[in-house]
Amino acid sequence: MEELLLLDKLRRQYDQTPYPKVAIESVHDRDSLWLHSFTTPYYRRHRRLPPSGAPLRILDAGCGSGYTSLALAQANPGAQLVCLDLSAASLAVACERLAFHGFTDVEFHDLPLEQVGELGEDFDLINCDEVLYLLPDPGVGLAALAGVLAPDGILRANLHSAYARAAVFRAQRVFQMMGLTNGTPGEAEMELVRSTMDALNNSTHLKIDTWVPTIHLHDDLEWYQLNYLLAGDKGYTVPEVFALLAGANLEFISMVLWPTWDVRCLFRDPNRLPPLFAERLADKSPLERLHLYELIHSPHRLIDFWCTHAAQQPAATQPPALEHNLRLHLHPQLRTDSLRGRLEQALGEGKPFELQQHIRFPFGEPLPNAQMAGCLLPLGWADGTGALRAPLA
Structure with a gap:
């Protein structure tokens, strides 16, 4: 019931x-x-x-x-x-x-x-x-x-x-105790939440954790419903x-x-972890690595x-070995006229190609030279399929 x-x-x-x-x-x-x-x-x-x-x-x-x-x-x-x-x-x-x-x-x-x-x-x-x-x-x-x-x-x-949203759960409990979630919260209840949070001392933890960082949302009543007053x-x-x-x-x-869940990136130098941490991390499962991340940092x-x-056999975790007549592909979301235009501009000027100007994920470094960037052109537009058959020496 x-x-x-x-x-x-x-x-x-x-x-x-x-x-x-x-x-x-x-x-x-x-x-x-x-x-x-x-x-x-x-x-x-x-x-x-x-x-x-x-x-x-x-x-x-x-x-x-x-x-x-x-x-x-x-x-x-x-x-x-x-x-x-x-x-x-x-x-x-x-x-x-x-x-x-x-x-x-x-x-x-x-x-x-x-x-x-x-x-x-x-x-x-x-x-x-x-x-x-x-x-x-x-x-x-x-x-x-x-x-x-x-x-x-x-x-x-x-x-x-549970970690990243802990303060919001505390706030929900506050307004449950005030009776604002007994029915279906409407604009009146949302306004009561807004005025209550606004009236709290600026030094209170609840205000510091859930209100101060979101000043740009304080006039959006839907935001109160989906956070402070969200049922279930x-x-x-x-x-x-x-x-x-x-x-x-x-x-x-x-x-x-996935790049934002790499626990190594929580250290000042991801390539030089503290010896004990590096040693123990090598033996950790994906679950344990992700749990370490959320325990250290919960953004x-x-x-x-x-x-x-669930598979009978484990899925491949590494790219397949290179072989002759390998077929390379560009992701379909990257085969656009705007990307091609920027790529050709970078090649013409001999500058590194900033792929992240077009897509933020996955993260990566700019392609450092024109030869590497030029490899993208046939992948995206040579035959309309986003593929290039490239025999390897």
Whole structure:
């Protein structure tokens, strides 16, 4: 009964204020499209491009107002997209958004995530963004999603970090004790939160931790609802997330922003770690390395990850050995006229090519000379496929 009450509360909250509150005409930048492209996690898992053939089947589980659904549609041309949410009002906004941008062949289902099996189909890519931490039992939600994940499919999901969001959880408890979350919080309750936080002494820990760093959001009432007044919000640690994955028979692939989770980068010189730390780190599993990171430093609000079905054989963790007639590819999100123009300009001027002017992830150094940068041109535009067959000596 308590679980049904929470789900009903969430439904009413998002019927009242579909999330995220983003203008219908807004579009995604290349970083967002890179993250939502099936190619990115598939290559992280298999070190090869996805097979061509039948159109991808993509599920946006908990699509909200459809802003992420739009990224999935734009980043995966020709894919068949299914959007699911428990809020009918949110689905209406999502439908309007996708139609505005020309995506009309999309299915919408008013359904709780735990009942996704009722759709009766499997999906190659499942996106479950900003949802699991609100469920009464995220393990049940993960298991439901695993049940509709294709055998070689990829699931992207996330949960709130117990460490990074600790102060917000304290604030939520304060306003629960004040009775502001007994019903469905509206503008009156949000304004009470705003005035209370504003009136606190500037030296109080709660104000320092949750209010002062976010001065640019103080006039955004939605921000109060999604933080101080968010129903069902919970936090997790990396070991707890891995336990949830194991319970759903899912296998971790990597964090979505994996370069930002490298514990070595928390030291002044990542290449010269303290001897004891370097020695012990070499024997640590991916789970332990990630847990060390969050214990030392917790900047990530979300533990945001890709996973797949648990494999009988371990997936390759290193790129395949070089061999003759190797085929090289440029990520589809980088095959743009603007990138080509900047690349040709750098080559003409003999300057290093700054790839990160076009995409922030993955992080890397500029290509240091014209010869290396020039290798990108045939990868992206030689035959329209983003591939170059290069016999090796």
